[in-house]
Amino acid sequence: MLRSATFRFAALVFLLQLVSAAALIVTIGTAVRRQLRTDAQRTVAVLRDDLRASYAAGGAAGVRREVTLRTRGLVTPGTVLLLIGRDGTWLGGNLDAWPPSVVRDGHATEVTLYRTGLNTAEPMHVEAVRLPGGERLLVGTIVAGEARAMRMLEQVSGVALPLALIFAALAAWIAARTIVARLEEPLAALNAVAAGDLAARVPADGSRDALATLGVAINGALERVETLMGELRMATDGLAHDLKSPLTRMRVVLERAAAQVREPAAVESLDRALAEGDRLFALVQTALSITRAEAGIGREHFVTIDLAAELAGLAEMYAPLAEDQGRTLSVESAGSCVAPVHRELLAQALGNIIDNSLKYGAGPITLTLCDGARETGREAGAQVEMAVADRGRGIPLARHEDALRRFGRLDDARQGGGAGLGLSLAAAVARLHGGALTLGDAAPGLRVAITLPRE
Amino acid sequence: MQAGETGVANKVLLIEDDDATADFVARGLTEEGFVVDRAANGRDGLFHATDGSYDCIVLDRMLPGIDGMGVLGAVRAAGIETPVIVLSALGAADDRIHGLTNGADDYLTKPFAFVELLARIRLLIRRGGAAKAVETVLRCGDLEMDLLARRTKRAGKPIDLQPREFRLLEFMLRHVDQVVTRTMLLEGVWDYHFDPGTNVIDVHLSRLRKKVDEGFDRPLLHTVRGAGYRLGLDP
Numbered sequence: 048m049l050r051s052a053t054f055r056f057a058a059l060v061f062l063l064q065l066v067s068a069a070a071l072i073v074t075i076g077t078a079v080r081r082q083l084r085t086d087a088q089r090t091v092a093v094l095r096d097d098l099r100a101s102y103a104a105g106g107a108a109g110v111r112r113e114v115t116l117r118t119r120g121l122v123t124p125g126t127v128l129l130l131i132g133r134d135g136t137w138l139g140g141n142l143d144a145w146p147p148s149v150v151r152d153g154h155a156t157e158v159t160l161y162r163t164g165l166n167t168a169e170p171m172h173v174e175a176v177r178l179p180g181g182e183r184l185l186v187g188t189i190v191a192g193e194a195r196a197m198r199m200l201e202q203v204s205g206v207a208l209p210l211a212l213i214f215a216a217l218a219a220w221i222a223a224r225t226i227v228a229r230l231e232e233p234l235a236a237l238n239a240v241a242a243g244d245l246a247a248r249v250p251a252d253g254s255r256d257a258l259a260t261l262g263v264a265i266n267g268a269l270e271r272v273e274t275l276m277g278e279l280r281m282a283t284d285g286l287a288h289d290l291k292s293p294l295t296r297m298r299v300v301l302e303r304a305a306a307q308v309r310e311p312a313a314v315e316s317l318d319r320a321l322a323e324g325d326r327l328f329a330l331v332q333t334a335l336s337i338t339r340a341e342a343g344i345g346r347e348h349f350v351t352i353d354l355a356a357e358l359a360g361l362a363e364m365y366a367p368l369a370e371d372q373g374r375t376l377s378v379e380s381a382g383s384c385v386a387p388v389h390r391e392l393l394a395q396a397l398g399n400i401i402d403n404s405l406k407y408g409a410g411p412i413t414l415t416l417c418d419g420a421r422e423t424g425r426e427a428g429a430q431v432e433m434a435v436a437d438r439g440r441g442i443p444l445a446r447h448e449d450a451l452r453r454f455g456r457l458d459d460a461r462q463g464g465g466a467g468l469g470l471s472l473a474a475a476v477a478r479l480h481g482g483a484l485t486l487g488d489a490a491p492g493l494r495v496a497i498t499l500p501r502e
Numbered sequence: 503m504q505a506g507e508t509g510v511a512n513k514v515l516l517i518e519d520d521d522a523t524a525d526f527v528a529r530g531l532t533e534e535g536f537v538v539d540r541a542a543n544g545r546d547g548l549f550h551a552t553d554g555s556y557d558c559i560v561l562d563r564m565l566p567g568i569d570g571m572g573v574l575g576a577v578r579a580a581g582i583e584t585p586v587i588v589l590s591a592l593g594a595a596d597d598r599i600h601g602l603t604n605g606a607d608d609y610l611t612k613p614f615a616f617v618e619l620l621a622r623i624r625l626l627i628r629r630g631g632a633a634k635a636v637e638t639v640l641r642c643g644d645l646e647m648d649l650l651a652r653r654t655k656r657a658g659k660p661i662d663l664q665p666r667e668f669r670l671l672e673f674m675l676r677h678v679d680q681v682v683t684r685t686m687l688l689e690g691v692w693d694y695h696f697d698p699g700t701n702v703i704d705v706h707l708s709r710l711r712k713k714v715d716e717g718f719d720r721p722l723l724h725t726v727r728g729a730g731y732r733l734g735l736d737p
Contacts, residue, residue, distance in 0.1 A: 284591075291591040292520050295613035299526035302616050305728065318728070328613055329697055363666055364692060367705045395696040402698070 057223035064215030072204045079200065083193040087172040088155065094126065095176055095186045107138075107180050114139040114184075127162065127171050127187035133180070142185065149185065152177040157190070170194060229258045233265050241481075244347070245273040279342050283335050294328050333468045340392060340475035349387040349480075354431060355380040358414050361394060365401045369412055372405065380416035384431050386501045388480060393497075396476040399469035400435045400495045408493060410438025430482070434496035436489040447486045473497065511537045512557040512627050517547030517573065518589065519565050523612075527560070530616050531623070544568030551577045556584050557627045560619070561606075563590035571604055578605040585626035589614065617729035621681045628680070640675035643735045645714065645722055647675055656714065666691070667710050674723070674733040683730035707731055 094117075101113040114130045118141040129140035137144070141163045148158055155174040162169065173187030232249050239247030248269060249262035301324065305317040339345060355378075362378045369376040397414075404412050415434045442450050451470050473495070474484040482499035514536045518524040521542070528538045539556070541547035544567040551559055551573065559577070563570040574586055585607040602609055608622050640647045644657040647668075654661040654671065663671060673690050674682060684703040688694050707723065715721040724732045 287591050291612040292523065295591075296520070296522045296526070298613045299523065299530075299616055302728070303526060303530065321728075324613070332697075360692070364698065364702060364706075367709055368702060371705060391695060394694055398696065398698050 053223045053227050056226060057219040060222045061215045061219035064218050065211060068208065068211030068215065072200070072207060076197065076200050079196050080193060083190065083196060084172070087188050087190050087193075090125075090188045091155065091172055091174050091186050094128075094188070095174060095184075098128075098184060098186060099176070099178075102178050102180070107178070107182055110178065110182070110184065111139045125189035125191075127160075127173060127185070127189060129185040131183050133182060138182065140185070145183070145185065146173070149173060149175050151175065152183070233258075233262055236265065236269065240269055240272065245269075245276055276342060276344070279338075280344060283338055283342075287331070287335050290331050291328070294324065294331075298324055298328075330468065333472055336392070336395075337468065337472050337475045340472070340479040343479060345389050345392060345479060348389055350390060351385050351387045352390055353383045353385050354388070354433060355383045355416055357390070357394065358397070358416050358433060361397055361401065362414055365398070365405065365412075368405055374405075374409070375411045376401070376414070377411065378414045378416070380414075381418075384416055384418075384501075386431050386499055388499065389476070392476045392479065396473035396497065397433065397435065399473050400497075403469055403495075404435055404437045404439070404493070408437035408439035410492060412437045429501060430498050431501050432496050432498045434487075434494055436492055436494040438489065438492040441488055441491060441493040442486060444488070450486060451484070470495070511535055513537045513539065513555060514623060515539050515541065515547070515550050515556045515559045515584075517541045517544070517551070517559065517565065517570070518562040519543060520562070527616065527619065530620070534620060536623075544570065544573045548573050548576050551582065551584070552580055554582050554584065558623050559584050559586045560623070561586055561588050563588055574605050585629070587619070587622055587626065589619075615683070615729070617681060617726075618683045618685060621683050621686060621730065624680055625677060625686070640672065642675055642678045642722055642733055643720070645675070647672060656718065661713050663710075663713065666706070667713065670706060670710055671714065674731070677733070679732065679734040679736070681726050681729050681732050686730070 098110055098113060102110045105112065111130055114128045117126055118128050118139070127141065129142040129145060130138040131145055132138050135145070142160060143163055146158050146160055149156060152175045155172065157170060157172055159168045159170050161167070169189050169191055170193070171187045172190050173185055176184040176186060178184055236247045236249045248266050251262065252259060298321065301317055301321050305314060305321065308314055308317065358378050358380060362376050366376045401412065401414075413434075413436045415432075415436070417432050417434075418430070451474055452467075470484070477484040477497045477499065480499045482497060485496050485498070487494040487496060512535075514531055516524055516528055516531070516538055518527065518540070519542050524540055524542070528540055531538045539550055541550050544565040547561065547565070548568060550556075561570050561573060565573065568576070570588060570590075574588065577584070577586065586605070587608045587610055588606040589610050589612060591612045607626055610619060610622060638648065638650050640649065645654075646656070647654045649672070652668065654663055654668065669691050670687065673687065685695075687703050687707075688698065707725075711721075711723045714723055720735070721737070722733055722735070724734065724737065726732050
């Protein structure tokens with residue numbers, strides 16, 4: 048997600064860079080064009096005023112002389128002049144005829160015409176002037192410079208645009224890199240905390256921008272999480288301590304009493320009391336284990352082990368119990384499969400599931416270890432699934448939730464005296480590993496699966 | 503009954519702040535033939551412990567003053583190698599690992615059965631007392647286990663054992679005439695510290711008993727009521 052967000056951001060930076068480069072070139076082009084046009088207009092205005100002055104001084108003949116003078120040599124190479132008489136006769140200049148497109152007097156326009164003696168048409172800025180005597184004067188200047196400037200600009204753009212493209216890509220890459228680099232630290236801190244290192248924080252980089260503020264906010268939240276976890280740990284430890292000390296005393300008293308009495312009835316009662324005490328203790332212990340696992344306490348004790356060997360060990364441990372019931376317990380696994388786990392808790396979770404099957408299930412029990420891809424549809428190899436399946440009556444889908452609830456017991460278990468914590472603990476342990484516990488139909492029978500991430 | 507094999511009573515230092523628990527444990531150990539000294543806080547406990555004349559120290563994890571782990575650290579730092587059993591109300595496996603890596607020899611969670619504590623103290627004292635040479639053949643009466651050849655015989659007749667049964671019997675043979683509790687077996691043979699539910703250990707033991715004792719007049723594997731098992735010649 049971060050990758051695609053970064054990519055989008057980079058693409059946006061790239062696009063903006065490109066647009067700004069293009070806009071710059073267009074703006075420069077427009078400015079140059081406008082400047083050239085203004086220059087042409089000014090040149091034409093000066094020329095026109097000069098000729099008007101000549102007319103005022105020397106009349107039509109004076110203008111004619113001036114026109115001839117100005118067009119003869121290369122005094123001002125870009126000059127365009129044409130003087131025609133009242134009847135339209137050519138009086139002087141370097142154009143052969145009055146251009147039909149220039150009609151109104153005092154109107155400036157751009158035209159492309161041939162000057163006398165030249166065989167290429169040139170773009171020119173011209174203005175028609177009606178002289179007081181009725182003669183018409185066309186004053187203009189060649190604007191080939193503008194076209195040249197435009198051509199130059201095009202050439203420059205040809206170089207500048209690819210360069211802009213490269214710089215835009217570079218800018219986008221740097222921007223994306225910077226963002227990713229700045230996000231890496233908060234991300235690493237959050238991942239570390241999720242993995243159990245509650246002391247992880249986003250390092251402060253001294254800046255005061257939005258990302259630094261984000262880091263500070265994240266640290267604030269993590270601080271709170273750590274405090275709460277610490278309090279929870281203290282609360283569970285305190286509860287454990289407060290409960291266990293009196294239980295220890297009770298146990299010692301009962302034990303010593305059992306060692307002293309001889310009367311069979313008393314011995315039996317004391318043994319029962321001891322057994323009940325142990326069950327009470329086991330209950331407290333399991334409930335605390337669930338709370339701790341749900342709180343993520345214990346991640347620091349993960350070790351990478353071969354799950355196939357672990358399953359084989361558990362199967363070996365429980366197999367005699369299955370055999371005593373006339374059932375079998377076997378393992379199906381496709382080679383070794385290592386994953387970081389809390390060995391003790393995972394073994395206890397799987398042990399609880401097997402124990403449940405021994406108590407409430409029927410038929411052969413199969414432990415399977417496989418790639419989790421089949422169940423979750425996720426990428427193969429990212430997860431591993433450990434399942435315990437039997438061929439008993441199973442649990443109807445509608446009762447699955449009840450079976451997983453803390454202290455939730457189904458009818459079979461109510462008779463048996465289970466506390467209803469076995470599956471809850473297994474589910475909590477699965478979650479501690481970032482995985483999940485699922486109940487399924489083995490058709491017939493119950494299939495309990497724990498899916499764990501392999502990383 | 504004397505606790506020490508040599509006839510000299512073994513000395514146990516009990517560092518426990520809970521008076522009731524300390525009372526019962528001390529009385530129980532005294533009845534079993536131990537000489538027990540008590541300390542009710544970490545400071546006194548450490549003072550006694552540095553004396554170094556004890557065969558075993560039973561140390562509560564949560565103590566007023568210096569905490570149990572602190573006492574343990576100080577004792578080990580002083581170069582005292584007396585075996586230490588840590589008692590703790592913190593039952594989680596993690597705390598156990600923490601305790602053992604900090605120099606404890608054994609770790610027992612409250613509430614514990616007194617027989618469990620007793621069995622473990624005896625185990626530690628015997629282990630500490632005799633630095634045994636590496637044995638390759640273990641014996642108990644006419645039962646013989648060759649660790650190198652991985653063969654077991656009783657009265658010359660070979661006994662066919664599964665790998666786990668072999669390890670189970672090996673554990674029992676290493677603790678001949680001592681009470682071995684179910685938790686000790688679970689920890690020593692399976693390396694698990696949780697309650698596996700049902701009677702897992704009992705089932706394994708009864709299978710082993712069939713192989714070891716069936717067909718012989720004199721049973722070697724005995725069930726000790728309310729405690730665990732014992733391998734030995736005496737009934």
